[in-house]
Amino acid sequence: MANLVEIRNLKVQAKTDADRRVEIIRNVSFDIAEGEIVALIGESGSGKTTIALTLMGHTRPGCKISGGSVMLAGKDMANLPEKSLAALRGTEVAYVPQSAAAAFNPAQTIMDQVIEVVRIHKLMPIMEARTRAVELFRALALPNAETIGLRYPHQVSGGQLQRLSAAMALIGNPKLVIFDEPTTALDVTTQIEVLRAFKSVMKKGGLSGVYVSHDLAVVAQIADRIVVLKGGEIQEIGETAQILSSPVHPYTRQLVSAFKPTLRVTPSLTEQAARQPLLEVHNLSAGYGPSQSNGMPLALAVKSVDIRLEYGQNLGIIGESGCGKSTLARAIAGILPPASGHIIFDGKELAPSVHIRQRDELRKLQIVFQFADTALNPSKSIADILGRPLVFYHSMAKSQRQARIDELLDMVHLPRTVKYRRPGELSGGQKQRINLARALAAEPKLILCDEITSALDTVVATAIIDLLKELQRELGLSYIFISHDLSVVRAICDEIAVMYSGEKVEQMTPSDFGGPEGHPYSRLLYSSVPKLHPGWLDGLERDPELVSAFSKR
Numbered sequence: 001m002a003n004l005v006e007i008r009n010l011k012v013q014a015k016t017d018a019d020r021r022v023e024i025i026r027n028v029s030f031d032i033a034e035g036e037i038v039a040l041i042g043e044s045g046s047g048k049t050t051i052a053l054t055l056m057g058h059t060r061p062g063c064k065i066s067g068g069s070v071m072l073a074g075k076d077m078a079n080l081p082e083k084s085l086a087a088l089r090g091t092e093v094a095y096v097p098q099s100a101a102a103a104f105n106p107a108q109t110i111m112d113q114v115i116e117v118v119r120i121h122k123l124m125p126i127m128e129a130r131t132r133a134v135e136l137f138r139a140l141a142l143p144n145a146e147t148i149g150l151r152y153p154h155q156v157s158g159g160q161l162q163r164l165s166a167a168m169a170l171i172g173n174p175k176l177v178i179f180d181e182p183t184t185a186l187d188v189t190t191q192i193e194v195l196r197a198f199k200s201v202m203k204k205g206g207l208s209g210v211y212v213s214h215d216l217a218v219v220a221q222i223a224d225r226i227v228v229l230k231g232g233e234i235q236e237i238g239e240t241a242q243i244l245s246s247p248v249h250p251y252t253r254q255l256v257s258a259f260k261p262t263l264r265v266t267p268s269l270t271e272q273a274a275r276q277p278l279l280e281v282h283n284l285s286a287g288y289g290p291s292q293s294n295g296m297p298l299a300l301a302v303k304s305v306d307i308r309l310e311y312g313q314n315l316g317i318i319g320e321s322g323c324g325k326s327t328l329a330r331a332i333a334g335i336l337p338p339a340s341g342h343i344i345f346d347g348k349e350l351a352p353s354v355h356i357r358q359r360d361e362l363r364k365l366q367i368v369f370q371f372a373d374t375a376l377n378p379s380k381s382i383a384d385i386l387g388r389p390l391v392f393y394h395s396m397a398k399s400q401r402q403a404r405i406d407e408l409l410d411m412v413h414l415p416r417t418v419k420y421r422r423p424g425e426l427s428g429g430q431k432q433r434i435n436l437a438r439a440l441a442a443e444p445k446l447i448l449c450d451e452i453t454s455a456l457d458t459v460v461a462t463a464i465i466d467l468l469k470e471l472q473r474e475l476g477l478s479y480i481f482i483s484h485d486l487s488v489v490r491a492i493c494d495e496i497a498v499m500y501s502g503e504k505v506e507q508m509t510p511s512d513f514g515g516p517e518g519h520p521y522s523r524l525l526y527s528s529v530p531k532l533h534p535g536w537l538d539g540l541e542r543d544p545e546l547v548s549a550f551s552k553r
Contacts, residue, residue: 004073004175004208005032005055011067012050012059012232023066025050025232032176037202037209039223039240041216041255043457044428046229048212052178054078055210056093057085073175090117094169098181100161103168104153110164111149117172129171136167139204140197158321159190163197170201177202180212187320187484188528189550195221195530195537214457216259217530220244221537228252240534258462259487259532275310277344278446278478279332282306284341286331296339301327303502304341309446312472314479316493316510318486318525324502325482326370329448332480333367346445363393366439370451372431376423382409382434383419389441408437411474412467429460433467440471450482461485465492486513486529498522500550521550 012025025047032038040048053059054070057077070078073092077085089095094117097103104113111133118129130149137145140163153161162182169177179198183191199222202209213219219226219240226243228236228251236249247253284305287297302324309315317325330336332343334354343350346364351357369375376385386405390396396404406416412433423431432452439447449468453461465488471477483489489496490510497507498521506519514526530536 001033001035003031004034004036006071007031007051007054007068008071009068010051010054010070010078011065012047012054013064013066014060015062021066023232024063025054027068028229028232028234029068030227030234030237032208032210034175034208035206036224037211037222039211039213039219039226040229041213041219041226042229042235043214043459045231047232048214048229049180050232051229052180052210052212055176055178056089056095057082087121090169090172090174091121091123092174093176093178094172094174095178096162096166096169096180096182098184100165100182101153101158103165104161106153108152109149110151110153110156114149114164114168114171117168121172123172132171133167136170136201137164139201140164140167141193141200142167157190159186159194162186162194166198166201170205170207174207176208176210178210178212181214183218184213184215188486188530189320189524191218192528192530192537192540198222199537215530216244216255216458217532220532220534221530228255244532244534254459256532258458275313277308278311278313278346279307279309279480280342280344281308281332282342282344284328284331284338284343286327286336286338288336291339300339301502302331302338305499305502305504307497307504307507309478309480311445312476312478313495314472314481314493316481316483316489316496317499318483318489318496319499320484320525323499325484325499326450327502328499329367329450329480329482333365333448335367359393363442364445365448366442366444366446367448367450368432368435368439368452370454372428372435372455373423375435376431378423380422381419382421382423382426385423385434386419386437386441389438393442404441408441411440411471412437427460428456429463432456432464436464436467436471440475444477446478446480448480448482451484453488454483454485461488468492486525498525524550 008029010025010028011023013021014024016022028051040051042048054065055072055077057080059065065078068078069076111130114133115129118124133149134145137148142148142160142163183194186194211219211223223240226238226240227234228249230251236252243252244256247256284302285300286302287300289297289299291297305328307315317328319325327336331338334352334357337352350361383405386408387401390401390404405419409416409418414430414433453464456464468479469492481489481493493510495507495509496513498505498519500521506522514523
């Protein structure tokens with residue numbers, strides 16, 4: 001089979017803050033055959049997206065292609081003038097972004113935006129383009145294919161919008177489609193349907209693809225071959241089955257092993273009986289918007305939830321986007337005062353709002369947020385960020401603070417020199433470790449972890465989970481771990497609470513999760529977790545009644 005893409009000795013340079021040029025992609029070479037889907041995988045900063053963008057003749061601001069060739073259907077995308085590249089984008093090569101919401105204009109209908117490339121390049125009459133768009137909507141398994149284009153982006157779900165962004169990419173009949181982490185932000189049940197739709201359209205159309213991801217289990221379902229990247233260099237290239245079953249390079253083996261977390265051992269019944277409750281939540285309801293006549297918020301996101309957590313134990317809270325997981329965490333933390341219910345922590349009932357809780361209550365219960373970038377003040381040094389809770393909770397003098405900051409950095413396995421830097425100078429994993437260190441500065445008994453690994457690549461996320469386990473052993477902490485990553489929750493939690501539509505539908509041990517006696521929604525979640533072997537998605541058969549009953553895609 002002929003090659004559609006031939007990349008040879010590709011080099012990309014980036015400009016540093018000191019105005020120096022550094023090479024971030026070094027001598028990368030690989031091919032993509034006609035009709036083949038090749039995955040680019042690796043940790044954050046490995047160069048996946050940078051390489052993918054060169055296939056469009058594009059680099060991020062401050063970067064430039066400094067060497068090599070990027071041949072697409074006989075044209076060198078690395079050396080064509082901008083006018084020639086503009087003519088090829090959308091027709092020869094198209095791009096599906098990670099965040100479909102950011103790719104759509106909220107003021108225009110979906111149809112107008114999907115057919116925009118047809119209008120720009122004058123590929124076909126507008127009415128023909130609209131017909132073609134509806135055909136793509138059907139092929140991508142979108143509901144109400146004939147009318148969904150009349151809606152605005154905010155009027156469809158996240159999974160639907162991601163498939164619509166694929167329709168936008170495909171309508172120009174490109175030879176190559178670049179998928180840049182397109183399912184990362186989706187919950188597992190939605191992710192499966194989106195992956196099915198992408199794979200079906202690509203295979204039926206005989207299209208070539210580049211799939212950028214750090215999720216090996218997802219890649220296993222869609223890619224023919226895998227290119228493993230680290231530090232801007234190729235570590236290994238191979239057929240998907242070979243990479244997953246017998247990886248050669250040590251880094252590839254590390255990636256594969258990161259997808260096989262150890263199941264947390266459940267305490268014996270005797271041990272469980274001896275434990276005392278650290279946190280008890282009774283009949284808690286919370287939501288947003290003005291209160292109604294009955295005192296309840298207009299939009300109730302959490303409805304009459306009960307949970308219990310013992311000292312030294314971990315509770316996972318899982319469910320799809322919008323099920324109320326994060327709202328529950330914020331209500332427990334007092335950030336969003338609950339509309340009703342009781343929160344008993346460390347033997348004492350907590351006031352509903354963080355503003356009226358006692359300082360020692362605030363100290364014992366800390367929260368770590370999903371996005372470290374927005375949780376850390378970019379204008380402050382790490383020393384200032386870690387020093388603030390030491391002053392607030394412990395009234396520490398400056399000399400004591402410096403020693404304690406060093407200890408906190410040691411705890412989260414960061415070099416002490418990091419304290420002189422600002423958040424923008426750190427990687428995503430380092431910033432999340434600083435978030436943890438700030439919570440530890442309070443010397444808490446319970447840390448609420450709200451999707452703290454979802455924005456991290458698999459290797460870094462695994463390291464964070466290992467760190468949490470180590471800190472728990474050393475400090476006697478408890479965690480509430482909110483996530484849509486079921487494998488992570490099963491690895492660290494003693495029990496799992498499943499939420500659906502604001503309600504807790506079930507709570508069980510990790511070993512019982514997804515069992516035949518469990519709640520139907522729990523079984524659907526369990527069946528939706530991608531497995532680390534090719535062909536899993538093709539052979540997946542889920543109960544259509546379950547999918548229909550719990551579908552919000």
